[in-house]
Amino acid sequence: MEKKEKILIVEDDKRIRNYIETVLKAAGYDVLISKSGSDAMGLVTSHCPELVLLDLGLPDIDGLEVLKSIREWSHMPIVVVSARTDEGEKVSALDLGADDYITKPFGTSELLARIRTAIRHTRSSNPEMFRSGKFVTGELTIDYEKRRVYVAGRDVGLTQNEYKLVSLLGKYAGRVLTYDFIIKEIWGPNMNTDNRILRVNMANIRRKIEKKPAEPQYIYTEVGVGYRMEDGESVSDDQD
Amino acid sequence: MKSNKFTRIIRNILITVGALSSASLICYLLMNIVQTDTHVPQIFILAILITAAMTDGYIYGAISSVISMILANFAFTTPYFEINFSFAGYPLTFITFLAVSLFVSWLMATKKKKDRIELEAEREKLRSDLLSSVSHDFRTPLTSIIGYASALTEDIALTDETKSALALEIKDDAEWLLKVLENIISLTRLSGGDAKINKQSEAVEEIIGDALIKIRKKYPAVTFTSDIPDEIMMVPMDGLLIEQVLVNLADNSVSHGNKTSRVSFKVKERDGSACFSVEDDGDGIDEKLLPNLFEGSPLNSHGSDRSVKSNLGIGLSLCNSIVKAHGGTMKAENLPGGGARVMFTLPMK
Numbered sequence: 001m002e003k004k005e006k007i008l009i010v011e012d013d014k015r016i017r018n019y020i021e022t023v024l025k026a027a028g029y030d031v032l033i034s035k036s037g038s039d040a041m042g043l044v045t046s047h048c049p050e051l052v053l054l055d056l057g058l059p060d061i062d063g064l065e066v067l068k069s070i071r072e073w074s075h076m077p078i079v080v081v082s083a084r085t086d087e088g089e090k091v092s093a094l095d096l097g098a099d100d101y102i103t104k105p106f107g108t109s110e111l112l113a114r115i116r117t118a119i120r121h122t123r124s125s126n127p128e129m130f131r132s133g134k135f136v137t138g139e140l141t142i143d144y145e146k147r148r149v150y151v152a153g154r155d156v157g158l159t160q161n162e163y164k165l166v167s168l169l170g171k172y173a174g175r176v177l178t179y180d181f182i183i184k185e186i187w188g189p190n191m192n193t194d195n196r197i198l199r200v201n202m203a204n205i206r207r208k209i210e211k212k213p214a215e216p217q218y219i220y221t222e223v224g225v226g227y228r229m230e231d232g233e234s235v236s237d238d239q240d
Numbered sequence: 241m242k243s244n245k246f247t248r249i250i251r252n253i254l255i256t257v258g259a260l261s262s263a264s265l266i267c268y269l270l271m272n273i274v275q276t277d278t279h280v281p282q283i284f285i286l287a288i289l290i291t292a293a294m295t296d297g298y299i300y301g302a303i304s305s306v307i308s309m310i311l312a313n314f315a316f317t318t319p320y321f322e323i324n325f326s327f328a329g330y331p332l333t334f335i336t337f338l339a340v341s342l343f344v345s346w347l348m349a350t351k352k353k354k355d356r357i358e359l360e361a362e363r364e365k366l367r368s369d370l371l372s373s374v375s376h377d378f379r380t381p382l383t384s385i386i387g388y389a390s391a392l393t394e395d396i397a398l399t400d401e402t403k404s405a406l407a408l409e410i411k412d413d414a415e416w417l418l419k420v421l422e423n424i425i426s427l428t429r430l431s432g433g434d435a436k437i438n439k440q441s442e443a444v445e446e447i448i449g450d451a452l453i454k455i456r457k458k459y460p461a462v463t464f465t466s467d468i469p470d471e472i473m474m475v476p477m478d479g480l481l482i483e484q485v486l487v488n489l490a491d492n493s494v495s496h497g498n499k500t501s502r503v504s505f506k507v508k509e510r511d512g513s514a515c516f517s518v519e520d521d522g523d524g525i526d527e528k529l530l531p532n533l534f535e536g537s538p539l540n541s542h543g544s545d546r547s548v549k550s551n552l553g554i555g556l557s558l559c560n561s562i563v564k565a566h567g568g569t570m571k572a573e574n575l576p577g578g579g580a581r582v583m584f585t586l587p588m589k
Contacts, residue, residue, distance in 0.1 A: 087480060105418065196441040196474065203443050203472040214445040214452065214466040214505075221446040223479045 004030040005119060008049040010040040010066065011081065012059050016104070020053065023108050024115075037061030044070055051119055054098075055081045056089055064092055071097040077118040087224040094178045094226070101176075117174050117231065135170040137230045140209060140218050142170040149209065156208040161186060165201055166209070166229075169219060174231035176222050202227065252295040256304050263287035264311055281333055284308040285340055292344035301341030309334045370424070373554065377420055381413035419491070423558045426484060430561045437478040437565050444473040444514060448505050451486040455503075459494050465504040473507065475514045475586050477566055482516075482586070485559045489518040489582050492555060497522015497580065513568070513585040520581075524574040533572050534560035559584070 007029045011017040017033060024031050032047055034040040037058045044052060052070065056063030067078060080093040080101040090101045099118045102111060135142040139152040149156050149166050158166060164186045169177060179195050187197070202221075206213040220228045263283050270279060288308055292301030312333070388406040391398065398406070430437075448466050456464050486505060493503045500522035508515045525533065534556050563570045563584045570584040 105414075199441060199443045199446070199474065200472060203445065206445070212466070214448045214468050216449055220453070221450050223442075223447060223450045223483050 004028060005050040006030040006032060006047060007115065008032040008034060008040065008043055008047070008052045010034045010037070010052065010058065010063075011055040012036065012057070013055075016055075020111070023111060027112055029115075035059075037063065037066045040066055041069060044074070044076075049076065051077045051079065051115060053079050053081060053115070056093065057083065064089075064096060067093060067096050067098055077121065079114055079118050090225055091178050091180070094176060095181060099175060121174065135167075135173065135232055137173065137232050138217055140230075142167055151209050158205065158208060162201055162205050162208070165198075166205060166219075169227060169229035170232075173229040176226050176228045178226040182226065248296060252300050255294050256291050256300045259287040259291045260304060260307055260311070263308070264315070267312075267315070280312050281336075284312050285337065288337055288341045289344055292341045293348055295345075297349070298342060298345040301345045302338065305334075305337035305341040308337055370427075370554075374420070374424060377554070378417060381417050385410050385413050420554065422484075423488065423554050426481065427554065427558045427561060430558075430565055437481060437562075439476045439478055439566070441474045442477050442479045442482075444468055444475055444507050447477075447479055447483050448486065448507065451483050451490070451505065454483075454487050455490045458491070462494055462500060463502045464490065465502065467504060467506045469507065469509065473509060473514060475588055477586055478562075481562045482566075485562050485584065486516070486518065488555045488559050490520075492582075493518060493520035493522060493580065497524075499523060500579075509588070510585075512588050514588055515583060515585050517581055517583040519575065519579060521579040524578060525572060525580045527574070530572060530574075534570055 007024055009017060009020050009024070009031060011020065012035050017035070021031050021033065032043055032049055034043050037060050040052070040054070040058075043049075054063055054066060058066070063080070067080065070076070070078060077099045078097070080090070080098040082089050082093065082101050082103055090103075093101055099121065100114050102114050133143065133145045135144070141150040141153075142148075143150065144167060147163055147167075149158050149163060165182065168182065168185055179198055183191055183194075183198055202219070203213065206216060206219065209218055210216045218230050220230070222228060263286065266283055267280050270283075285308075288301060288304050291304040292298075295301065388410045392403060392406055445468055448468060452464055452466060490503050490505070494500045497520050500520045503518065503520045506517045506519065559582075560570050563586070567587050568585045570582070572580065572582045575581050
């Protein structure tokens with residue numbers, strides 16, 4: 001068996017920490033524990049874990065500050081654990097560079113799935129995409145060289161902005177991109193954050209690539225947060 | 241807060257000035273028509289009355305009676321446009337003006353205080369109703385969670401099958417508690433006076449789409465469908481709250497419909513409003529409950545039957561509060577072929 005992957009849990013509540021620790025150890029991960037933000041920053045530099053599971057409500061430092069300071073020097077995957085009621089917090093965490101978030105309370109399978117996805121993504125950002133210049137999920141193909149999007153082999157005829165939007169989501173497939181992030185990437189930093197234009201573009205895209213816009217198979221909405229592209233095909237090597 | 245106080249002062253001054261100048265204008269016009277001044281005090285009394293009733297505190301009414309006195313004396317009684325302190329009824333008129341103003345101000349203040357006390361009492365009652373309903377609603381699943389958990393830990397001979405069934409019950413009850421808790425949080429957020437809803441232009445299909453994913457995950461055995469217009473429909477709303485309404489309604493359809501196998505979300509545009517409906521093929525809603533289904537006295541929904549968990553009250557009154565806060569309306573009916581339909585509208589502008 002290969003070397004165990006190391007995961008740092010940053011969580012001040014003992015019960016939740018125990019729960020996560022039990023689950024992760026059972027799933028074969030090497031687990032590091034930290035009860036506070038300052039502690040966590042030390043462990044991150046000394047142990048370089050494969051992933052950090054970061055609770056945002058810490059006793060000493062704001063979890064978002066911890067996230068910010070890790071992001072200053074490292075791209076290691078960080079999954080944020082947040083309280084259910086605050087959508088704004090999730091958005092800030094994603095905008096500060098968190099790879100994903102998971103809301104309390106969560107089940108075992110959900111937790112493990114998020115962790116696997118986040119680790120896989122940093123190992124190589126879509127190896128298949130690098131090799132072929134294409135992103136494939138289900139019947140959807142994004143051809144980055146030709147700048148075209150196909151569904152079941154048929155060119156769906158996206159406009160330039162629509163293509164930019166889909167290719168951006170494809171590049172970060174499996175991850176939620178916040179509305180602000182998408183708007184800045186596509187319309188530039190000076191665009192005032194008008195969600196309406198993004199909603200309309202997305203609605204048009206869905207009419208071109210999805211069978212039923214209200215039941216999407218490729219691009220999902222996370223209400224109040226952003227959009228997420230279904231993970232790519234290169235996932236197949238992950239079935240264990 | 242400060243600017244609010246400032247606008248109130250401006251408003252009070254405007255009312256005072258407005259009432260007095262109207263009174264002066266009327267006196268002036270009448271003076272030219274009827275050539276007498278007997279009506280002057282009555283008209284000024286009226287102005288003082290209006291001022292005292294509509295402004296805050298005693299001060300504006302009192303000021304108004306002083307000004308009225310001077311105006312009446314100076315401009316509208318003989319000799320015109322001259323102050324004349326010597327005419328006979330002068331002190332009496334002034335005292336009458338002042339007395340009227342103070343009395344009316346006092347009456348208004350008392351009434352406002354009484355209204356506030358009543359409102360507070362009503363809120364207090366709502367709060368205690370909610371609290372007692374919540375503690376009842378929480379106690380039942382907590383009892384079962386504690387019961388099952390102790391059965392699992394206290395070394396009673398149980399088959400593995402029973403053990404996993406008990407664990408599943410614990411999970412169900414805990415999830416149900418979470419749902420109630422979320423509803424209560426949203427409800428208190430909305431009824432906390434200034435309802436903080438964050439309205440943005442949202443595409444209806446996205447909200448329905450996300451609601452579908454959530455509810456399908458929860459009830460994999462039930463068929464959930466959607467029927468929305470082909471063209472893009474943008475509606476200003478707090479997306480998360482409306483999604484919560486849809487999920488709550490669909491959840492009710494399944495958990496209270498008993499034999500519900502299909503639930504469909506439908507959206508149509510009608511008269512400048514987006515009309516959402518959630519329809520199911522369950523048992524329908526008890527006709528006795530229909531008339532005040534949303535009036536949210538959570539107390540009347542107590543079923544001690546565990547399968548009919550009594551979240552109906554809180555869940556529906558929450559949905560209703562959310563829709564109302566958006567300026568929409570909500571109603572429920574039974575479908576002729578069986579099943580229930582809950583509809584709500586959201587204004588599109």
